[in-house]
Amino acid sequence: MVTTLAMFGPYDAELMCHAHSKGARVVLKGDVHLSYIVDKSNRTTWITDQVNLAKRQFMDGINIDIEQAVDEGSPEYYALTNLVKETTAAFHKEIPGSQVSDVAWSPKCIDKRCYDYVTIAESCDLLFVMSYDEQSQITGDCIGMANAPLLQTLEAYQEYIDLKIDAKKLVMGVPWYGYDYPCVNLSQKGACYIEKVPFRGAPCSDAAGRQKPYEWIMKQLNSSMSGRLWDDEQKAPYFYYKDQNGQIHQVWYDDPQSICPKADHAKAKGLRGIGMWNGNILDYSHDPVAVQQTAMMWNALLGC
Structure with missing residues (x-):
């Protein structure tokens, strides 16, 4: 059952009403430059604006989606902590039953x-x-790899739990998209060496690839040069294709086989639930193959 829908696109009153008719919450996306809200008055103004916007649009909370680099102990570090605390208090006071959420895939200063x-x-x-x-x-070889390798993903949840964060506060987010990497060089063992695009201190990153929705991936797979392959170490599917210029690409993605064990882990660890980024990048056409693929992706969230 869908319990919460975070509206990241333009406001859609029809979608909001439909979600409410099914008993689901609809929440805002909240983002702000942390340097701006170091000042408490700016922070209060921003929070008030978000509460008023949510009330005008009959929404049920906010998802604070801040992904900025922050140094531990910096003014921005404390500003973000206070922002979450004060936003939660304001929303709970003004909109009873409202929900405030936040966070990164690992608590270990990722990015x-x-x-x-x-x-x-x-x-x-x-x-x-x-x-x-x-x-x-x-930080290792600059090669294409899985968007969300199973072991690495599950270890991160244990890191949160080891911090004494209640598992019932954690919602597992899984990707319904993948990465398309143009291969600068392809090794004999199939490693796709990618362009070195640094990111926040690391010499290489997934920014060398392009994010692709599951709908595109399923169609591209049909014309791939390899068919669907499986990496048993990362527990993720991938394939190769050749573009119009003859360059080989490697595509990593998640599908029901890679998502199912993550969903099982969420249940086994007693997490609050599971969600995805994002719900509108499947193929919702009436094509029989697409109907089956889309149903399987939704069902994968329930586990194997």
């Missing part, structure tokens, strides 16, 4: 996002853990 995860978790209703874009900082 230099050194946040006070423990206090943030205590302050808000839930943490939506974005278990994707896990190759944003590649």
